[in-house]
Each structure stands twice: as structure tokens, then as C-alpha cells.
Amino acid sequence: MEGDAHNHEHEQEEKRQESGEKKTSAIKEVELNEAQFTASSIELGTFSLKNLSEVVNANGYTKLPPQNQADVSVHMTGIVKSINVIEGQFVKKGQVLATLESPEFAQLQEAYLTSKSNLEFLKLEYDRQKILSEENVNSKKVFQRTKSDYDIEKARLASLDRQLSVLNLSKSSATSVMSLTAPLSGYVTQVNVKLGSNAEVGKPLFTIVDNSKLHVDLLVYEKDLQKVKEGQNIRFVLTNQDNTEIIGKVFNVSKSFENDTKSVAVHAEILNPTKSLISGMYVNALIDVGTSQVEALPADAVIRADGREYIFVLEEGHEEPPHDKQEGHSHDDGHGHDHDAQVGHTHDDGHEHKEPEGKTYHFQRIEVKTGTSQLGYVQVTILKDIEKDAKIVLKGAYYIQSHLLKSEGGGGHQH
Template sequence: MKKSIIFLSLATSILLFSCKKDETENKEEKVTTEVNAKEEANANVKEVELNEAQYSASKIQLGQILQKNLSDVVRINGTTELPAQSQADVSSFLSGTITNINVNLGDYVKKGQTIATIDSPEYIQLQEEYIISKNTLEYLELEFKRQQTLRAENVNSEKTFQKTKSDLNIERARYQSLSNRLSLVNSSPSSISKSLRIVSPISGNIATIPVKIGTNIMAGQSLFTIVDNSQIHLDLLVYEKDMPYIKVGQKVSFTFTNIDKSEVTATIFSINKSFEPGTKTVLVHANIDKVPETLIPGLYVNALVHIGEKTVDALPNEAIVKADGREFIFVLEDAHEEEGGKSYHFQRIEVKTGVSELGYTQVTILQQVPKDSQIVLSGAYYIQSHLIKTEGGGGHSH
């Protein structure tokens, strides 16, 4: 019995000793791991010093981490389009010959501005008929009043009175018709003119001029096209699988495929109710919040529809540099006056990157930095090159 108790006590002691040993070893291993991680992080921290001339030459731009919606988005493509009411095909209601063209391609014109003149026999005849009708109407109005007075005194016959009344009503209708026809050609003549003015129906830029001086034109023939690019919007093609996430009022960020990569924003205002012919895509329309002056219809765009409110820490792509299979940013550590000029000290800090869209990348800084730290947004590659050049890929520490 005593042997059993002694054996049990011995086993218990060995077990307790083993547990304490494992616990101690785990703590030591954890401390070692933390120390190694810290040493590895510190090993990746490099410092770079630039003098004032180098700083100016690098065109460095400083700033802070931005909040960007780069996560909850739907990525789609589309084009810039003009609504029908922002385009005009200018023609004449009358035939004639072009005598003057007052604009050139690309010129901006205002609504009602004269852009050409036409010599038109039809216009001359229309004015003649208008003036004759106007004078005839004045005569018939006076004659009607005279016949009305005579009829009240029972001097003339009812037939004569009714004939005068009928003639007056017919001439009034004819005069109104001629007035309307003249208003269609933007004219209300006091004397007969051979030249007909062609005016712009909208404000915008001249897009095409398919005629020249001396061209004989027919009524309805296209003379100019005018576009108002300030009303350009986006036509975006959304696939069937993404349609449940798209709603009117959502914000859209986009860049142009083949030109300036700057980001522009828009707001969805309409969603078509049917698929585009031959595709499984639906057309979604978005108003551009601030239309760039250089924007024209037909440009291809890459767009992100923001379907959520989640935002992430992000920096411009050019703020992030790669070295030794890792990614880094530079933070301004100090700037002070020295003999010979100002000196700038930058610290290279490792980051972890996430989603990248529209020129920005999600970042997580892997060591603590002050909230008001000035980060290099542009010029990071210059600093990295200087670091490699002066330190052989390393750096110096204080």
C-alpha cells in the first residue's frame, strides 16, 4: 500500500513538473517569437535623408491616409453618352442656297444665334403672302364693322353681312397660318427680305458642317449638328448577376480607359427595365457630378458602383513601393535646418495591401505611427531609389 502511495506521489510530481516545464517553454517560445517579429519589423525600417535640392527634385507630395470605398463595389464598364435633348440637327423648313456660314467646327454657339444665311425664293414668296394677308385682314376688319353697323340699321342685306363675316374669318385663319410658318423660320418681316437666317436651336458646340457656301439645299436637309457636352452622362452595362445590387441614387466612381486616369464621380438616375439586345446586360444611366470640359461622347470608362457604405484606409498607388518581396511606404520623420540648407528624414515602414481600384490601394500599416504622420503620396520611388543607391538596399539608423 505504501509503495502504491509513493508511486502515485512520484507520478504526480513528475506530471506537475512536466506541465510547468511546458508552460515555461511556451512562454519562452512566445517571447522569442514576439522578439523575432519585432526584430524583423525593425529590420525592415529604413531611414533616408534627403537634402533640400534632392527633396525639390523628387517632387514629393505629402499627405495622410485617405478613406476610400474600395471594397463594397460592383465593377462594370460603359461609355459616355449624350441625351437626345442635348443634340440638335439643324435644317431649314424652306429650300434655297447657302450664302453665309458664320461658324467653324468646334465653335460654341448660343441658342438663337445666327449660324448661317440662305437665299430662298420660297422665303420671298412666303413674306409676300404674309404682308398681303395682313393688309387684307385690316381692310376686312374695317369692312366688317361697317357692314355690322349697316345691318343694325337694316340698310344692307343679311347675305351681304354674312359674306363679309365669312371673308374676315377666312383671312384671319390664313394670316395666322402664314404667321406660324414664318415663326418656324424665325422671321416676322416688316419688309420683304431675300435672306433667311438659320439659328441654333440649342446652346452647344458645332459638331458637323456637311454643307458649304453655294450649296443648294432642300427643306429638311441637315445643315449642322450641335452637341451640348455639358449634359453628358454614363451608360453602364450591368450583368444579370449584379443587378440585385444596383439602385437609383448610388454613387459611381470611374476613370477613362484610354485617356486621363483621374477619378470622376456620378450618380445613378435611371435603370432600364429590359436586357440589351443579344446580351444578358441591363443599361444603367448615371449623371456625372462635375463634367470635365474635355469630355466627349463615346469614351469608354471603367466604373465602380458603390453598393455599400464600408470604407477602408487607402493611399495612391504611387505611394507604395516594393522591396524584397514586401511593400512599404515612407513617412516624414523630421525636417530641420542644417548647415547648407534644410534636411528631410524619411522612415520606410512596411504595409500590407488589399484591394486596388481607380489608382488607390487599401493599406494596413504594420507598425504604430502617429495619426498626424505625413506620408509620401508621390515621389516614393525616388526615395526608394536613393535608399538603394546610398545604402545598397539598406538604410541607416539613428
């Protein structure tokens, strides 16, 4: 008994030393069962190396190059016979979007077929007159006229062939139906026609965009211009979205000011595009103009309590303890006081011991000091040694902290 009492006093003294003068911050550990862990969507990870100080802040927009967007129109008027796509649909290059019908199409096809037939006859006549001319049977004048007729018809057929190709009309029969096809692969964003409407020349009938080639245009002010160069990395978040970090690289710096502003457009390619990216989204970005990197965590990983800052770290040794260890051996696992507190408070509320078995997750609260903060990340310095590969709570720290406060309020003392 004396040994147990001595060990208990020794543990108490260690806790006092670690917590300093403020005993209210002496709580070391929170235990969650598997259901709580799953429901809370806790994400574990480690530090990220981020450049948070040698950066240039810039705002801008996602932008699509002109060669990756298309308005689909017609060169000859026609009546819309069928529409094969809807807005938002993905189409491949060459896919039929709609069909149009017009008597003019049939006239053009008929002219092509007639010219093709005439050319075959003129070719035979040309070959015959050439032989006769070489043998001096016919005059050169007759041969020259035949050659001229043949060349004219050949040029006419070539012109009709190009017209049918541009209009995507059949060259084998006079069907009077034209297929309107997609000039590039992408998403249909606008459909400006309906069945039976008249497709006018030059008026866009469909609009298609290929968002896979999106880039970012950032506006950099004159004072920061000398720091920005091609090849530098950028990081940005979508201001009105979920703040997911997207990375890119500067590929061009404009050589003139934008409109009347004292800012220059910096163009950057996107290295990890997401499906949620579309043209025209507003972004907040950082351009890395230096090489100094620090250990950083998402801002949500750091919680503030009692005027101090903390993170939570998963204690690997307690991820899957057997049930008897949870109940009967809490003093032997090195975390007896906190665990007893958890058991002591949970019997009253009837929540945590409904499940007779299952994983439990122990999280230790570690005091840290924060530094520079940028784009949802903050520089973090740990004030206590932890394992090099320790799993840090990146998301869900406030949920764990709420359990800590509940534990404090539920039963008074932690021991």
C-alpha cells in the same frame, strides 16, 4: 564622449529593433531639396475612405441624352450665303450659325406683308358692316360675307406668321435672307456645308452637342442585378485617359436585357464632370452596393522593396530647417545618421549642396500591408504609428525611393 557613444549605441539598437532581422530595410529617411521636390511633382495628402470590397464591377460608355444633341437643318431649300462658326466652337442657343438666300423666302415674306395689309382693310370693313347690320341698314347676308372674308384672311395671316417664325425670316421686309440659328447651347461638332452650296430640306447642315448633361451607361450582368439599386454611388475611370476618378449616382436601372446579352443597362449621372468628357468614352466602373469603407491610398503611393511594402511620410519638423542645421547640427536633430549619410554622399557628386540655402524636405519610409485593390486605389494598413494628420506621399513615391537606392549605392554605409 562616453555619453555620446552610449546614445549612438542606443540609436543603433532602436534601428535594429525596428528593422527586424533584415538590416537592408533599416533606411529611415530621404532628404530632397526644394528644386528636387518641385521637379518631381510630388503630391501630398492623406487616406481616402473607399468601398473596395462590397462593389459590383461594370464596364460601359459615356452617353448623351437625345435632348442634348441637335442636327440643324432647313425646312426650305436655299443657297448658303455666309457661315459664322467652325467645328469645335461653343455657341449659345439662338446664335446665328449661317445665313441662306432664296427667292422663295422673299415670296413668303411678300405674301405675309400683303395679307397683313388686307387684314387691316377687312377689319375696318367688318366693323362697319357689323354696325350697319345691327341697325338693319344692310342685310345680314352682306355682313356674313364680310365676316367670312375677314376670318379667312386672319387665318391666312396666322399661317404665314407661323411659317416665317419657323424659318426665322423677317416679318418687316422682304429680304430673301434666312438666319439659321442654334436650337441649344453647346459645341459645334460637324459643319456639313460650304459657301454657295445648296442647303437641302432634311439634310443636317450642323451638329451641336451639349456635353454638360453626359451620363454613364453601365452593363450589369444578371448575377449582380439584384444588388444594384437607384441612388447608389458609382466611381469610374476613363480607360484610355489619365485614370482620373470620376464619381456619379445611379438614377435608373433598365427593366430589360440589352440586345442578345444577359446584361442590363444601369444609368448613372455624373457628379463631378470634367472638360475632357465626351460622349462614347469607354469606362471601367465600380457600383457601391455596400457601406463598408476602408482606408485607402492611390496604388502609386505604395512602393515595394526587399519583399516588403512601404509608403513615404513627410516629416513636418524638417520642412524648412536653416542652412547651419543642415550642415552643422545633424547629430542633434534626431535623424543624425541618415542626414550624415546624405551629406556624406552629396559632397562627392556636387548636386545637393549647390544651393547655399532653401527648403529641404525629409521623408520617412513606413512599412505597410496592402489589401483589396480597385480602380487605382489599394487598402493600406500601417504597421507603425504615425501622426493622425501626417502628410503621405500620394504621387512620386518611386522618385523618392530612387534617391534612397542612390544613397545606398553612393557611399556604402548609412551612418
